[in-house]
Amino acid sequence: MATKDYAADQSTRPQLRAPEIVMHGLKERPGGWLGWLTTTDHKRIGIMYLVATFIFFILGGVEALLIRLQLAVPDGTLVTPETYNGLVSMHGTTMVFLFIVPVLAGFGNYFVPLMIGARDMAFPRLNALSFWLLVFGGIAFYASLFWEPPMAGWTSYAPLSDDAFLPSGGVDAWIFLIHLTGLSSIVGAINFVATIHNMRAKGMGWGRMPLFIWTILTYSYLLIAALPAVAAAVTMLLTDRHFGTDFFDPTGGGDPLLWQHLFWFFGHPEVYIMILPAFGIISEILPVFARKPIFGYRAIAAATVAIAFLGLLVWAHHMFTTPTATVVLVFFMLSSFLIAVPTGIKIFNWIATLWRGSILMKTPLYFAAALPALFVIGGISGVMLAVFPVDWYLHDTYFVVAHLHYVLFGGSVFGIFAGIYYWFPKMTGRMMSEGLGKTSFWIMFVGFNLTFLVQHSAGLSGMPRRIYDYPEDAGWWGYNLASTIGSFMLGIGVLLTVINVIKSIKSGQRAGNDPWKGNTLEWFTSSPPPENNFDVVPRVRSVEPMKDIRREVQRGSEPAGTVAQPVASGT
């Protein structure tokens, strides 16, 4: 149904207007693949980000499936303990540093300038540098596969990560990955901050900025605040490993707990770095498909900032089982509780946005609505874990594995998939298949819950994380087998979306400028947007500029019933 919704044919678009400024001395841009390698266009960089991070997502996913295969039966013999520890470390590191954080930067790259009505990012060349640093970080890390991968987990706790226990270069490769992707993120974050502060369209005050932009801005400030801590920590680890220092070695007067503090001072804000832009994506999608404004715009924007601020004050809730004074544990329990308040506000605001709407059941909405449904489980288990005496039981068990996947997969990844289905028409000019999309959604949704819901129970019955096998009499077999079956469903679901993307690029239905009747400025330009994004940037008068424009057009000479198209777009 609803091909009518997909609006106007490209041919009805107004003709290209004559350029008003003629530029001199410009070299012709190289075409083909060289054009991609040398580009500074934020849209091309954004697409390269999305493609590269999805390749890493597939790699991390294959590692996850190998982990699940090994654990499918008791006393598994598929991989050795060393390989297993390598897989665990690669999977976690890949998903955090090479997929979720940079894929959000990819969306930000493509859509921040478009949503605020800018020509490009503030520093286009710096933007290209960000992307290439990410690629080199990924290559440096994955090159370790040819020697020996890191085996200390994505957290690389000292002293296990010290050269006395893991002398091979794997941990060094991990350190270089943190340095390179960290630089990439900081450079990118500064770029986002400069762009968002300075280049918004006329009339787009702070109170009219799209919520996705609010979350990307917050994401950027959090990266700038948190990354230096981990950069310092991995540099200290590097000198511990190779230059004789003892920052984390108790035999030389160092302290392993210092590593944990430095790592988690970065590591917990990192969680919000990974989740807030996903919140931003669905805060854009839900109102568009409910045909209703976002409920409590100010509350959601304020909650974003509040979460970021509190997110800097909760790091030691990862350290409840370390030798630490009770008063410190109490502080971190209470600060972690506090974060549940702004998060809860967001969830209620999203439900209220859907409430009494006129909800169009399209694939982006499926993924967007799944986010609060799944994230609430991760949020509730997070509050349970914040009760530190309870954490003494649950810490480092599969309950935590389930919790973090409900937050980062149920939250971030479902949000990211919502973003892909929502913005694909803008990026390519074509629609993705609804049937394939919804099939992919349901397989992912069921597979995800099958994989991770039972892991709560595995943890509650005493199964620790990161063990490469377990005896038959432990009673964990059923949970693990269910989890493995679920993980393969999840993999198939993801694969269907990849197929959908590849098919739709070539043969998807033409999308037109504004297939969803969006609220924000990216829908004002053509799909895909021209290199200069906009010939004319309209003055922004509300948080939903496209709604204003459509209303204006309707009030004008347009015959009733046709979908409003922006008058001033070009190619």
Added chain:
Amino acid sequence: MAALVPSSPSASRRRPILLVLVAVLGAVLVLAPSAMADAFTPDSGGSPNADDIDTLYKIVLYVAIPIFLLVEGMLIWALIKFRHRRGGPEPAQIRGNTPLEMGWTAGAVLILVVLAVTTFLYLGDIKNPPASGPDGLAQGVQVASIDQPRPPGSGGKTLDITVNGQQFLWRFEYPGKDRIFSYHDLVVPTDTTVVLKITASDVQHSWWIPKLGGKMDAVPGHTNETWFKVSKPGTYKGQCAELCGSGHADMRAQVIAVSPNDYEAFLERQGRDIETAQEGLAKQRKAGEGPVGE
């Protein structure tokens, strides 16, 4: 709420299905704790602190279940009830409702205050070791390491055992002048409060016997502390909970609780065994076979 909801034939057809679903889910959640308690709650039953952790967990869980049902219920309801219908009216353009938003913010804060207060109520019993029972060993001759100051309020009658995590074994040092030690199996007397002084000699490990209370990290250069008090003889299994290298999954331990008399007999036997082993070692050294690693 019903007044806000425009009813339609398709919606009323769906309602029974939805009600059944909610009822089934509710029944599962209500009946499950009794039927398959282990799947939804922590293991316990070995030591009072483990039981308290279990109780605290259940309280948090029972607070969480209604919130979970409320959020999921409203979300699913909204997605079914407020679908786009051809020719339906344009939805009201509501942008917010301050009293409502203040209400749910206050509600969330209130729930968290309740959870915090509950935690504080249970914290003392979980954290502080009680005194040993009347039949416990700590009052006897073995009262052991008096060299370490007791935390206030613990009654002073405990048995202190040092736990040392090493790749990939647990080593236990028992109090007393004989410096008795054992690996993997920790033998303890019943009805006695056993305080564990936990450390590690290479990388980080984490001490955890689920039925005997929470886990505590073993960090090189630090001493961490936890305790348990087993009332009936038995074996309690556990394993290292912090990734410590290739043998992490096999770094297991078990606590064997025996009567105080049997405990003393164990110490004596273990002392003799250690002595014999050391004599053998000394002989080997003399014979020039070189040192044998511990």
